[in-house]
Amino acid sequence: MTTSLHNATDAAPTLARARGAWRLAAAAGLVCACGLLGWQGGAWGMGAALAAAGALPWLLRSRGVAGQAGQDDAALDPLMDTPRVSGGRVGAEVMVGQVVPVWGKQLDITRVAAADGLGQLLDGFSQMSGALGTLASQIEHSQVSVAPGAVDSALADDSPAQAALQALLAPSQRAFDQRDAAVAQLVNCHNAMLELRVLGRQAREVGKHTRLVAFNASIEANRGSQGSDGGSQAVANETRMLAARIAEVGEQVERVVSRLDRELTPERLRGEIADTSPEELRMELDLSARTALNGLLGAMGGALRSSGDVKDAAETLSQQLEATFVHFQFGDRLSQMLDIVAKDMQNFARWVAANPYATQSDAAEWLANLEASYTMEEQRSQHHGNVHIDRGSEIEFF
Amino acid sequence: MSKTVMIVDDSGSFRTVVKLALQKAGYGVVEAVDGKDAVGKLNGQKLNLIVCDVNMPNMDGLSFLRHLKTTGAYKFTPVIMLTTESQESKKAEGKAAGARAWITKPFQPSTLVDAVNKLCV
Numbered sequence: 001m002t003t004s005l006h007n008a009t010d011a012a013p014t015l016a017r018a019r020g021a022w023r024l025a026a027a028a029g030l031v032c033a034c035g036l037l038g039w040q041g042g043a044w045g046m047g048a049a050l051a052a053a054g055a056l057p058w059l060l061r062s063r064g065v066a067g068q069a070g071q072d073d074a075a076l077d078p079l080m081d082t083p084r085v086s087g088g089r090v091g092a093e094v095m096v097g098q099v100v101p102v103w104g105k106q107l108d109i110t111r112v113a114a115a116d117g118l119g120q121l122l123d124g125f126s127q128m129s130g131a132l133g134t135l136a137s138q139i140e141h142s143q144v145s146v147a148p149g150a151v152d153s154a155l156a157d158d159s160p161a162q163a164a165l166q167a168l169l170a171p172s173q174r175a176f177d178q179r180d181a182a183v184a185q186l187v188n189c190h191n192a193m194l195e196l197r198v199l200g201r202q203a204r205e206v207g208k209h210t211r212l213v214a215f216n217a218s219i220e221a222n223r224g225s226q227g228s229d230g231g232s233q234a235v236a237n238e239t240r241m242l243a244a245r246i247a248e249v250g251e252q253v254e255r256v257v258s259r260l261d262r263e264l265t266p267e268r269l270r271g272e273i274a275d276t277s278p279e280e281l282r283m284e285l286d287l288s289a290r291t292a293l294n295g296l297l298g299a300m301g302g303a304l305r306s307s308g309d310v311k312d313a314a315e316t317l318s319q320q321l322e323a324t325f326v327h328f329q330f331g332d333r334l335s336q337m338l339d340i341v342a343k344d345m346q347n348f349a350r351w352v353a354a355n356p357y358a359t360q361s362d363a364a365e366w367l368a369n370l371e372a373s374y375t376m377e378e379q380r381s382q383h384h385g386n387v388h389i390d391r392g393s394e395i396e397f398f
Numbered sequence: 399m400s401k402t403v404m405i406v407d408d409s410g411s412f413r414t415v416v417k418l419a420l421q422k423a424g425y426g427v428v429e430a431v432d433g434k435d436a437v438g439k440l441n442g443q444k445l446n447l448i449v450c451d452v453n454m455p456n457m458d459g460l461s462f463l464r465h466l467k468t469t470g471a472y473k474f475t476p477v478i479m480l481t482t483e484s485q486e487s488k489k490a491e492g493k494a495a496g497a498r499a500w501i502t503k504p505f506q507p508s509t510l511v512d513a514v515n516k517l518c519v
Contacts, residue, residue: 115410115411118411119410119411119414122411122414122415123414126414126418129418129422133422322419322506322507322508325415325418325419325507326504326505326506326507328411328415329411329412329415329503329504329505330504331411332409332411332412333482333503333504335409336409336482375453375482375483375485375488376482376483376484377484394484394501394502395499395500395501395502395505395509395513396489396499396500396501397498397499397513397516398492398493398497398498398499398500
């Protein structure tokens with residue numbers, strides 16, 4: 001279509017020039033013929049020459065019009081520059097009536113195809129946007145803080161981790177309590193042994209006194225044996241043996257108690273058993289937990305940084321998608337403009353059919369009506385050949 | 399329970415862009431292709447806001463808006479006009495018909511969401 005239009009445009013000046021040259025040649029030929037007739041044709045020849053001379057101005061004027069049209073209107077559509085009558089209708093109107101609907105169909109088809117393509121593209125971007133939203137949401141909900149102080153926060157008194165640590169400490173705490181109870185029992189035993197030692201010493205003293213009593217009894221028995229039997233001496237001997245036995249038992253008790261005392265000294269027991277207090281154990285556990293958490297969070301750091309990078313990328317993409325959605329609206333605007341232009345062209349074709357001999361003022365009026373029908377600011381700008389500068393989205397609350 | 403917004407626009411692309419923006423902001427969306435379709439989809443359902451184009455086939459946005467304001471259940475439902483129209487006379491017409499805001503296309507989705515957040519009942 002475009003190629004044929006260009007060919008026709010190129011041919012128009014050539015045709016006009018050809019018509020002008022033909023008229024010039026005809027005029028020149030007529031002058032020569034009249035001269036010849038006037039010179040050799042007598043009265044008839046002179047009459048024909050005068051008639052031809054009368055036709056000369058028409059021939060030369062027509063040539064001037066044709067030549068001017070060939071030069072000045074070469075840029076116009078050659079099929080519309082010279083009104084020609086065809087079957088009772090003006091040629092330009094016929095052409096407009098046939099060509100404009102073709103353009104209208106092309107515009108419609110292009111608009112529908114563009115709208116379909118735009119819709120599919122938009123669906124694709126919609127799915128991308130949805131996937132990004134899901135990803136961002138998942139990252140948002142799975143994020144773990146590794147900010148400074150994260151370990152302190154994790155092990156705070158009211159934190160779940162602290163409760164877990166206390167649960168870990170509970171068996172140890174019970175063991176410590178049992179140990180302390182055992183030590184207390186040993187201290188009680190030590191005190192009892194001290195009492196036993198005293199009792200053993202007292203037993204030995206009793207033994208000494210008893211031996212003295214037995215010795216005195218023996219003296220008295222010897223003194224009285226001169227006038228009695230040996231019974232008193234036997235009692236004295238038994239008493240002496242009993243005293244010796246009491247002293248011996250007292251010594252044994254003291255030895256045993258001393259040995260036990262050496263082995264069960266409370267200070268030594270505490271030194272061997274209670275070398276770690278529950279508070280120290282709790283602190284050791286807290287330190288171990290912090291070390292473990294630091295290591296764990298350090299290992300997680302890389303993964304979290306990666307998640308952060310993905311989150312940042314998702315946010316950037318989301319912003320880009322929003323900008324893309326704005327640009328999509330321009331595609332829809334293009335479709336809308338094509339539809340408007342197609343309808344305007346149809347209106348124009350109908351108008352030309354109804355007004356085949358339109359004047360300059362008719363054209364001006366038609367354009368004014370066209371401008372008045374615009375609904376968009378950019379249409380008004382573009383009508384006058386100005387580039388519309390979009391000021392972006394405007395909102396007005398009522 | 400999320401709030402529901404009805405989108406009335408004959409352009410599928412615009413409906414998609416508006417729907418995406420509103421769904422991302424947590425709104426439920428009901429779509430209609432023109433004023434006539436929107437009237438048919440009212441059905442007494444709870445609508446917290448309506449976003450409506452102006453130039454549409456069958457029933458244009460301003461006609462739909464006037465119809466809406468005569469319908470008891472939706473008399474106080476806020477309506478945002480989202481359109482390429484920027485003529486002051488059209489805006490005045492929309493305001494007189496009961497529109498609460500006028501947004502000129504092309505629009506930033508975030509701008510629309512802000513307006514919806516502000517007006518949604």
